[in-house]
Amino acid sequence: MAVQRPYQNQSILITGASSGLGLEFANQLVRAGAHVGLVARRKPELQTLAEKLSGMGPKVAIAVADVADREAVKSAMESLKSQLEIDRFDRAILNAGVGITFRAKDFNAQILEEMTRINYFGAAYVIEAVLPAMIAAGSGHIIGISSLSARRGLPLGYAYGASKSAMTTLLEGLRVELKPLGVDVTVIHPGYIRTPMTENAKTAQPGLIDADDAVRRMLNAIAAKRLQFNFPAKTRVLTEILRRLPPRISDILVTQFVLKAINRSEEEV
Secondary structure, three states, rough: OOOOOOOOOOOEEEEOOHHHHHHHHHHHHHHHEEEEEEEEEEHHHHHHHHHHHHHOOOOEEEEEOOOOHHHHHHHHHHHHHHHHOOOOOOOOEOOOOOOOOOOHOOOOOOHHHHHHHHHHHHHHHHHHHHHHHHHHHOOOOEEEOOOHHOOOOOOOOOOHHHHHHHHHHHHHHHHHHHHHHEEEEEEEEEEOEEEOOOOOOOOOOOEEEEHHHHHHHHHHHHHHHOEEEEEEEEHHHHHHHHHOOOOOHHHHHHHHHHHHHHHHHHOOO
């Protein structure tokens, strides 16, 4: 059952809104009565989404920006607030992200840097732009869409996981200081979700769920102001087992059940 009342008439920022989870967040939040500010790099997709949502009642504003560009993020936030006629956002969903996998023998620091600029610094730039107004009002909610891959490094996905781990650490530290100032922070670690990012993944995807289901679960967690939400249960449990086992044993299991699956997948191509 979708959450409705907690979002009625709230102004909510969504980054990475042109596809995947961001698009689904926009769909469900507008249906729940929220006014949304949508940010993404692809203008045609944003415009198409805005046209679809605009007839549903709530206000819909769009801004084309690369979250890896600090100045572009600042300009986008001001544009969205002007379009929505607000002084601040009630909630900011830091969803923009990219996932690129590569073998250790092909390690490429430039790819890691580019991914980190979007997945980590992109989140930081948005926080910098929206947080002062939240603190001044004594109210606000920052939500970071991290990943269960941030909880344990895995073959091929280690660079993506590292960028998401940085985001998690940032938000956990901010959460403690911001709570007394009236600003809540929720860190979400999803598992495998059926989106354009995962459709060509070479790794096994245990517990794979559809985007609409995933967003419903996340919106319920956000409405409850959960400090952290890790899901789905199957993937969460597997990840926690790997984290808690001695490293030698954990690595053996990852080799047997993750790396071998990757090898088989590549052989089949």
